[in-house]
Amino acid sequence: MSQSDGMNYAPKGKPNPVVGLGEFQFAVAAMDHGHIHGQVNGLVEAGATLKWVYDKNDPAKAKDMAEKFDATVADSLDQILADDEIKLVAAAAIPNERAPLGIQCMEAGKDYFTDKTPLLTLEQLDAVKETISKTGRKYMVYYSERLHVESAMFATELIEEGAIGKVLSVTGFGPHRHGPAGSRPDWFYNRQQYGGILVDIGSHQLEQFLAYTGAKDGKIVSANVGNFGNPDFPEFEDYGDAMIVGDNGTTFYYQVHWFTPDGSKAWGDGRTFITGTDGYIELRKYINVGTDEGGDTVILVNQKGTQKLNVAGKVGYKYFGALILDCINRTENAMSQDHALKAAELCVRCQMAANNLTPATLTG
Amino acid sequence: MSQSDGMNYAPKGKPNPVVGLGEFQFAVAAMDHGHIHGQVNGLVEAGATLKWVYDKNDPAKAKDMAEKFDATVADSLDQILADDEIKLVAAAAIPNERAPLGIQCMEAGKDYFTDKTPLLTLEQLDAVKETISKTGRKYMVYYSERLHVESAMFATELIEEGAIGKVLSVTGFGPHRHGPAGSRPDWFYNRQQYGGILVDIGSHQLEQFLAYTGAKDGKIVSANVGNFGNPDFPEFEDYGDAMIVGDNGTTFYYQVHWFTPDGSKAWGDGRTFITGTDGYIELRKYINVGTDEGGDTVILVNQKGTQKLNVAGKVGYKYFGALILDCINRTENAMSQDHALKAAELCVRCQMAANNLTPATLTG
Numbered sequence: 031m032s033q034s035d036g037m038n039y040a041p042k043g044k045p046n047p048v049v050g051l052g053e054f055q056f057a058v059a060a061m062d063h064g065h066i067h068g069q070v071n072g073l074v075e076a077g078a079t080l081k082w083v084y085d086k087n088d089p090a091k092a093k094d095m096a097e098k099f100d101a102t103v104a105d106s107l108d109q110i111l112a113d114d115e116i117k118l119v120a121a122a123a124i125p126n127e128r129a130p131l132g133i134q135c136m137e138a139g140k141d142y143f144t145d146k147t148p149l150l151t152l153e154q155l156d157a158v159k160e161t162i163s164k165t166g167r168k169y170m171v172y173y174s175e176r177l178h179v180e181s182a183m184f185a186t187e188l189i190e191e192g193a194i195g196k197v198l199s200v201t202g203f204g205p206h207r208h209g210p211a212g213s214r215p216d217w218f219y220n221r222q223q224y225g226g227i228l229v230d231i232g233s234h235q236l237e238q239f240l241a242y243t244g245a246k247d248g249k250i251v252s253a254n255v256g257n258f259g260n261p262d263f264p265e266f267e268d269y270g271d272a273m274i275v276g277d278n279g280t281t282f283y284y285q286v287h288w289f290t291p292d293g294s295k296a297w298g299d300g301r302t303f304i305t306g307t308d309g310y311i312e313l314r315k316y317i318n319v320g321t322d323e324g325g326d327t328v329i330l331v332n333q334k335g336t337q338k339l340n341v342a343g344k345v346g347y348k349y350f351g352a353l354i355l356d357c358i359n360r361t362e363n364a365m366s367q368d369h370a371l372k373a374a375e376l377c378v379r380c381q382m383a384a385n386n387l388t389p390a391t392l393t394g
Numbered sequence: 395m396s397q398s399d400g401m402n403y404a405p406k407g408k409p410n411p412v413v414g415l416g417e418f419q420f421a422v423a424a425m426d427h428g429h430i431h432g433q434v435n436g437l438v439e440a441g442a443t444l445k446w447v448y449d450k451n452d453p454a455k456a457k458d459m460a461e462k463f464d465a466t467v468a469d470s471l472d473q474i475l476a477d478d479e480i481k482l483v484a485a486a487a488i489p490n491e492r493a494p495l496g497i498q499c500m501e502a503g504k505d506y507f508t509d510k511t512p513l514l515t516l517e518q519l520d521a522v523k524e525t526i527s528k529t530g531r532k533y534m535v536y537y538s539e540r541l542h543v544e545s546a547m548f549a550t551e552l553i554e555e556g557a558i559g560k561v562l563s564v565t566g567f568g569p570h571r572h573g574p575a576g577s578r579p580d581w582f583y584n585r586q587q588y589g590g591i592l593v594d595i596g597s598h599q600l601e602q603f604l605a606y607t608g609a610k611d612g613k614i615v616s617a618n619v620g621n622f623g624n625p626d627f628p629e630f631e632d633y634g635d636a637m638i639v640g641d642n643g644t645t646f647y648y649q650v651h652w653f654t655p656d657g658s659k660a661w662g663d664g665r666t667f668i669t670g671t672d673g674y675i676e677l678r679k680y681i682n683v684g685t686d687e688g689g690d691t692v693i694l695v696n697q698k699g700t701q702k703l704n705v706a707g708k709v710g711y712k713y714f715g716a717l718i719l720d721c722i723n724r725t726e727n728a729m730s731q732d733h734a735l736k737a738a739e740l741c742v743r744c745q746m747a748a749n750n751l752t753p754a755t756l757t758g
Contacts (some may be wrong), residue, residue, distance in 0.1 A: 198622055198633055199649060201565065203667070205674075252615035252637050254645055258562055259671050269562055271645050273616050273637045279751040281618055281635050283647040285563060291673040293699035299674070303567070307623050309655040310569075310663070312683070319676070320693045320702030329684045335657040338684030387643040 039193055039330060039337060041184055044346030047077030054354050056143075057082035057110040058101075060123035060131060061091045062217070065145040069120045069172045073143075074099060076350035078118075082110045111138035117357050118143055122172075124217045125225050129154035136167035141357045143170045147233035148374045150225040152382075155375055162367060166360075170353060171370045175204065175234035175300065176241060180345035181313045181326040185304065188311060189242055194332055195308025199281045200242045202235045205298040207290035208268065211260055221265035227255055227286055228270045229381040235284035236274075236380070237373035242304050245276030247372060253380040256387035259289065269387070272380045296325070308333050403557055403694060403701060405548055408710030411441030418718050420507075421446035421474040422465075424487035424495060425455045426581070429509040433484045433536045437507075438463060440714035442482075446474045475502035481721055482507055486536075488581045489589050493518035500531035505721045507534045511597035512738045514589040516746075519739055526731060530724075534717060535734045539568065539598035539664065540605060544709035545677045545690040549668065552675060553606055558696055559672025563645045564606045566599045569662040571654035572632065575624055585629035591619055591650055592634045593745040599648035600638075600744070601737035606668050609640030611736060617744040620751035623653065633751070636744045660689070672697050 056078050058066060062085075070080060083096040084104040096103045104110050110119060111134070119135040121128070122145035129149040132142040148171040149155055158169050176182040189197060208214075217223035224230050239245065253272035260266050271285040290298050296317035304311040309332025316325040326342035352364035420442050422430060426449075434444060448468040449456040460467045468474050474483060475498070483499040485492070486509035493513040496506040512535040513519055522533050540546040553561060572578075581587035588594050603609065617636040624630050635649040654662050660681035668675040673696025680689040690706035716728035 194655075196622065198620070198651070198653070199635060201567075201647070201649065203565075205669075252639070254639065256562070256643065258560065271563060271647070273647060275616070275618065275749065275751075279620065281649075281751070283565070283635070283637060283649075285565065285645075285647075285669065287562070287669065289562070289669065289671055289674075291558075291695055292697045293673065294695050295700065299695070305569075305649065305651065305653065307653055309657065310653075319695060320691075320700060327684075331655055331658050331663070331683060333656045336659065336684060385639065387639070387645070 039188060039191070040339070041341050041344040044344070045348040045351050047075070048351035048354050049077040052079050054078045054117060054358065055081045055115045056118040056120055057084070057104065057116045058095060058121065059084050059107055059110055059119045059135070060121035060127070061085040061095070062087060062124045063122035063145050065172055065174060066120065066122035068174055068178055069122065069143060069145065070095065070099065072178060072347055072350035073120065073354065075347070076354055078354055081116060082113065084110060107134070111135065111140065116140060121145070124223050125230060126150050126223050129158050132169050133157060133161045136161045136165045136169065139165065139167065141168040141170065143172065143353070145172045146174065147225060147229050147377060148370070150229055150378065152375070152378055155371065155378065159371065168357065168367060169370065170365065171374065173234055173237040173373065175315070176238050177349040178347055179315050179326070180341050180343070180347070181315055181328045182238070182302065183347065184328055184341045184345045185302065185311050185313055186241060188330060189304065193330060194304065194306030194310055197243050197280060197304060197306050199305045200239055201303040202238055202284040203299065203301040204231055204235055204284065204286040205290050205300065206231055206286070206288050207297045208288035211262060219263040219266045226381040226384065227267035228253060228272060228384055229377045231286045232270060232272070232284065232380060233373060233377040235286065236376040238302060239274060239276070239282040240369055240373055243276050243278065243280035243282065245278050245280055247277040248274040248282065248376055250376070250380050250383050251275055253384040254387050255384040258388060270384065274376065403552060403555070404703070405705050405708040407708070409440070409712045409715050411439070412715035412718050413441040416443050418442045418481060418722065419445045419479045420482040420484055421448070421468065421480045422459060422485065423448050423471055423474055423483045423499070424485035424491070425449040425459070426451060426488045427486035427509050429536055429538060430484065430486035432538055432542055433486065433507060433509065434459065434463065436542060436711055436714035437484065437718065439711070440718055442718055445480060446477065448474060471498070475499065475504065480504060485509070488587050489594060490514050490587050493522050496533050497521060497525045500525045500529045500533065503529070503531065505532040505534065507536065507717070509536045510538065511589060511593050511741060512734070514593055514742065516739070516742055519735065519742065523735065532721065532731060533734065534729065535738065537598055537601040537737065539679070540602050541713040542711055543679050543690070544705050544707070544711070545679055545692045546602070546666065547711065548692055548705045548709045549666065549675050549677055550605060552694060553668065557673065557694060558668065558670030558675055561607050561644060561668060561670050563669045564603055565667040566602055566648040567663070567665040568595055568599055568648065568650040569654050569664065570595055570650070570652050571661045572652035575626060583627040583630045590745040590748065591631035592617060592636060592748055593741045595650045596634055596636065596648065596744060597737060597741040599650065600740040602666060603638060603640070603646040604733055604737055607640050607642065607644035607646065609642045609644055611641040612638040612646065612740055614638055614740070614743050614747050617748040618751050619748040622752060634748065638740065
């Protein structure tokens with residue numbers, strides 16, 4: 031088919047580094063989740079310089095990363111926090127340790143950039159907010175399923191340009207591959223540590239809801255979790271979904287699970303559907319299933335026509351450069367603190383409201 | 395890509411007519427909705443013989459159909475109801491008249507085959523159930539978005555064969571094209587007559603929920619309607635969505651609206667997503683958006699591989715032959731009466747529970 035049909039929506043090109051070598055130095059303070067590699071890559075590509083790497087649980091991981099980025103393994107977290115050249119601490123700790131670590135970093139005068147989910151409870155949220163207020167530091171979050179996915183960043187622009195009119199509703203599918211049962215670290219199966227599926231991988235979804243609909247808050251009208259395939263790990267939730275009504279009359283449904291089948295070529299067939307008054311957008315984020323195409327397929331159908339774009343390598347990840355500049359200039363162009371924490375709050379509230387679909391299996 | 399990857403799921407072929415000419419005679423009693431053409435085509439292809447056609451509102455429509463199928467225009471509904479050769483009355487009346495017409499037909503000893511939505515209120519549901527109980531007749535429903543869509547019928551078989559394990563959740567998108575505002579008949583915009591979007595085009599969705607999940611009942615946990623683009627028709631709902639939790643622990647989200655943009659090649663990009671413990675199915679029912687392919691694309695991803703099938707012309711519509719045989723043999727192989735009416739009940743309950751997303755615009 032014609033890829034244009036009279037439309038002219040196209041990626042504007044990838045952003046450049048925003049600072050020179052050594053101008054913005056950061057450290058890594060926890061590497062429990064592999065997302066830390068994405069966090070560091072994003073920052074380094076935007077011009078940041080990695081100075082220190084530390085991981086209390088696995089020094090070998092820290093050593094590998096330090097070698098890769100010409101950084102130094104720190105002896106302790108304190109060594110990082112005591113270094114005045116460090117403006118930002120990036121970390122992907124075990125989920126229940128993310129807020130305490132962030133509070134410690136902010137109290138030492140550093141901005142903090144944590145893997146999602148940024149926190150697990152309303153108590154942690156309150157403590158984080160209090161520390162932000164007291165220190166003036168930033169508690170930023172790596173919501174990678176939008177910020178580090180080119181199709182998802184492109185959709186953000188399309189909506190801002192009015193390509194589909196007023197957004198009415200968003201639907202998000204965030205399936206993940208579990209791998210062999212028991213193959214993950216212990217904390218992955220421990221409810222107190224990972225928090226539950228809606229607050230964990232669900233956190234990406236809530237951020238996308240706020241970003242795409244423009245809602246500033248939302249009411250959780252349904253939330254469900256279940257353990258349908260992992261009876262040996264009773265605290266593990268392998269399925270979850272929820273529905274939210276936004277404060278601006280938009281709606282949102284999302285589904286997350288760990289049932290990506292072996293026959294899928296992707297770790298998850300992540301999708302986002304955005305319905306507007308003048309058209310719709312579908313994102314096939316990591317695979318265009320049933321074809322040989324990879325990810326970052328954007329389908330835009332509006333009053334002017336139908337456009338199918340593959341934006342891989344064409345959009346880039348402007349979040350990271352904007353985050354560096356926000357840290358330097360004390361602005362909020364990458365993402366507002368309110369937005370980052372409202373997404374966190376909503377995923378915590380979803381988890382708290384969750385109805386257990388498999389009461390015989392799940393404890394938690 | 396390989397279309398098989400070691401799998402062997404494929405359509406079994408189209409069903410044949412189940413009766414000979416004249417063996418099963420039926421009549422058409424109302425033609426307000428164009429679905430009546432699909433209802434008649436389905437029955438005739440399965441071997442039924444159309445004897446009478448009647449439409450109180452538009453005799454020209456009746457005449458055209460009678461000519462096409464070598465049938466006779468009836469002078470009145472009574473003429474049809476008095477004819478002992480007529481076993482079944484098919485009708486697509488204005489929605490609020492469907493139940494009264496069906497009750498009249500059943501009381502005259504005929505089975506009834508109505509367009510969806512079959513009824514609009516719980517009072518109509520009770521009256522229908524009472525008449526079924528009293529007369530022993532059938533009140534069957536043309537839930538066309540599954541019964542008359544080959545990909546949707548093929549998905550029914552895939553699930554029965556266990557192709558994706560235990561079904562956990564279904565998501566349905568049922569967008570429709572409105573056309574120029576005001577171009578539809580008056581009843582289309584009249585709330586009392588069409589019933590609301592969740593009970594009208596939403597009824598297809600509830601039937602698919604029951605069929606694909608195997609749930610026998612469900613709890614409506616959220617339902618929303620709105621009028622976002624048609625302020626001149628204040629009783630018209632152009633957007634609706636709802637979420638249901640089934641009595642077997644499955645979940646269902648669906649979204650229906652009248653915002654198919656002009657740039658879409660289809661009247662609606664209808665989709666169904668079925669998530670199971672061992673895989674998932676996606677149906678692209680009327681168009682494979684962003685390609686030149688038409689409808690009836692089935693994507694099956696399970697433990698064995700990824701299969702993309704186009705089943706148009708390969709599956710057929712077994713419902714209609716089964717319905718004819720059910721009428722003859724008093725069986726319930728096409729669809730049970732409970733199933734048909736539970737879908738109706740749930741869509742009525744969704745409509746009753748609906749939260750109005752645009753309170754300033756909508757009345758009703």
